[in-house]
Amino acid sequence: MALRYALLGLLSKEPSTGYELAQRFKETMTHFWTAHHTQIYRELGKMEKEELVSSKIIHQEEYPDKKIYSIESKGYEDLIQWLARDTVGQPKLKDEQLMRVSLFHLISSKEAITYLNKTKKLHTDGLAFMERWKRLNFPDEKVPKQELGEYLTLEYGMRYMKNWIEWCDWAIEVLEKFDEE
Amino acid sequence: MALRYALLGLLSKEPSTGYELAQRFKETMTHFWTAHHTQIYRELGKMEKEELVSSKIIHQEEYPDKKIYSIESKGYEDLIQWLARDTVGQPKLKDEQLMRVSLFHLISSKEAITYLNKTKKLHTDGLAFMERWKRLNFPDEKVPKQELGEYLTLEYGMRYMKNWIEWCDWAIEVLEKFDEE
DNA sequence: AGGGCCATGTAAGTCGTTACATGATTGT
DNA sequence: ACAATCATGTAACGACTTACATGGCCCT
Numbered sequence: 001m002a003l004r005y006a007l008l009g010l011l012s013k014e015p016s017t018g019y020e021l022a023q024r025f026k027e028t029m030t031h032f033w034t035a036h037h038t039q040i041y042r043e044l045g046k047m048e049k050e051e052l053v054s055s056k057i058i059h060q061e062e063y064p065d066k067k068i069y070s071i072e073s074k075g076y077e078d079l080i081q082w083l084a085r086d087t088v089g090q091p092k093l094k095d096e097q098l099m100r101v102s103l104f105h106l107i108s109s110k111e112a113i114t115y116l117n118k119t120k121k122l123h124t125d126g127l128a129f130m131e132r133w134k135r136l137n138f139p140d141e142k143v144p145k146q147e148l149g150e151y152l153t154l155e156y157g158m159r160y161m162k163n164w165i166e167w168c169d170w171a172i173e174v175l176e177k178f179d180e181e
Numbered sequence: 182m183a184l185r186y187a188l189l190g191l192l193s194k195e196p197s198t199g200y201e202l203a204q205r206f207k208e209t210m211t212h213f214w215t216a217h218h219t220q221i222y223r224e225l226g227k228m229e230k231e232e233l234v235s236s237k238i239i240h241q242e243e244y245p246d247k248k249i250y251s252i253e254s255k256g257y258e259d260l261i262q263w264l265a266r267d268t269v270g271q272p273k274l275k276d277e278q279l280m281r282v283s284l285f286h287l288i289s290s291k292e293a294i295t296y297l298n299k300t301k302k303l304h305t306d307g308l309a310f311m312e313r314w315k316r317l318n319f320p321d322e323k324v325p326k327q328e329l330g331e332y333l334t335l336e337y338g339m340r341y342m343k344n345w346i347e348w349c350d351w352a353i354e355v356l357e358k359f360d361e362e
Numbered sequence: 363a364g365g366g367c368c369a370t371g372t373a374a375g376t377c378g379t380t381a382c383a384t385g386a387t388t389g390t
Numbered sequence: 391a392c393a394a395t396c397a398t399g400t401a402a403c404g405a406c407t408t409a410c411a412t413g414g415c416c417c418t
Contacts, residue, residue: 002280003377009284019397032279039378041399064385064397083284084292088299091307091345094275098213098337099183102330103190103264111265118269126272148359149283152352156279163344164272171333178329184405200369220406222371243415245369 001082003035003043008079011053011071013146018044018067028150031130031157044069052078101171109179113172120168127161130154182263184216184224189260192234192252194327199225199248209331212311212338225250233259282352290360294353301349308342311335 010016010024021044022037047053052075055067071079097119104112134154143151191197191205202225203218228234233256236248252260278300285293315335324332 001376002275002277005284006280009287012287017397018399029283030274032274032276032283034273034275034378036379037397038380038399042377045399060397066397079284080287083281083288088278088296088303090303091276091278091300092215093211093213093341094183094215095213095272096183097269097272098334099187100264101337102210102213102334103186103260104330104333105327106190106193106261107264115269119272122269122271143359145359146286149285152285152355153279153283155351156282156348157274159344159348160274163340167337167340170336174333178324178326182404198369199371215406217407218369219371219408226371241369243368245413247369 002033003039004047005079005082006033006035007040007043007047008052008071008075009149011069012076012079015068015070017069021069027133029153031153031160047075050074104175109175113175116168116172116175120165123161123164123168127158127165130158130161134158183214184220185228186260186263187214187216188221188224188228189233189252189256190330192250193257193260196249196251198250202250208314210334211307212334212341228256231255285356290356294356297349297353297356301346304342304345304349308339308346311339311342315339 006025006029007021010021010028016024018037018041022035022040025033025035025040044053044055048055048069052072053069054072055069058066058068060066100115101112137147138151138154187206187210188202191202191209197205199218199222203216203221206214206216206221225234225236229236229250233253234250235253236250239247239249241247281296282293318328319332319335
């Protein structure tokens with residue numbers, strides 16, 4: 001159900017097409033969620049049937065037609081209710097890279113270090129992307145209420161990446177020492 | 182496919198029943214993965230059909246019968262192959278708590294702070310659990326090769342939790358300042 | 363008396379991924 | 391020439407969750 005509320009949350013700021021939502025998703029939510037465009041279109045269709053959102057088709061000459069979705073009062077109420085219901089459960093992680101790390105007893109330290117360096121690079125890239133985004137969107141650290149959530153989660157994302165990178169350095173050191181013995 | 186390799190990884194250390202695997206999973210992998218017992222039983226069944234694992238039924242008088250699974254050579258080969266294939270992709274997060282944080286523009290700062298304190302508690306509990314586990318399993322920081330992956334991922338888990346807690350404190354401060362204006 | 367541990371699973375439903383399909387325009 | 395952007399979707403499959411089912415033992 002989280003995807004549904006992510007979409008309603010985005011639509012609470014402004015009406016968008018499915019395509020635009022997929023983009024906004026990528027820009028503002030990669031720090032804590034991912035979704036394919038196929039999933040987004042499906043969920044929008046379902047929500048329209050349930051009358052949480054409505055759509056209008058816009059004719060375009062040069063480009064394909066587009067379908068702009070808007071949030072309806074019922075959708076807004078659902079969203080607020082979901083936020084209020086405190087079903088805050090234990091944090092659940094899913095990290096395939098760490099899955100591989102947990103199997104390091106099966107490979108050599110050298111291979112393990114190579115692997116860690118690769119994932120470190122990916123997290124460094126991720127951090128760079130977020131820092132660029134922050135410079136563009138919050139240059140003077142001034143945050144309007146509308147963007148409060150984005151500001152807070154973006155900071156989380158950056159800390160998450162830094163934490164990974166630091167852990168990687170630590171793990172590589174451990175492996176190097178391990179090899180000496 | 183990751184669950185499959187998690188199970189093969191656990192079985193590479195010692196044969197276990199589905200029930201035991203679910204427990205070992207909870208103890209040693211909560212830091213980066215979760216799985217329900219129903220999922221584990223199903224995956225074991227599939228792997229048995231594909232001859233990656235084999236099982237033996239043990240009769241018990243007082244307790245229900247149990248089915249002990251062991252890894253087969255084909256399963257071991259698959260596991261090593263998966264580890265070697267470097268399909269290391271961009272890190273993908275899914276965090277429902279942050280999903281709610283991203284919607285903070287819809288509620289009051291007071292409600293937001295209450296929410297953050299609740300999730301902070303959960304992460305503090307998580308950290309305490311991991312620290313206890315570390316004291317029990319790695320009391321003198323001595324790590325046999327067999328437990329290398331567990332040691333590295335456990336450290337990651339603890340850093341992850343600390344990072345969350347620190348971010349929470351930061352976010353609460355931001356919200357308090359936000360309210361004053 | 364009620365909950366937790368032991369131990370295994372089925373069934374139904376939702377969520378997520380991958381492959382396929384269409385087709386014009388703009389940039390390298 | 392080729393890839394990317396705009397724009398929308400269907401179909402099939404795989405992963406994950408939730409509810410249900412069984413049944414005895416042990417502890418408080």
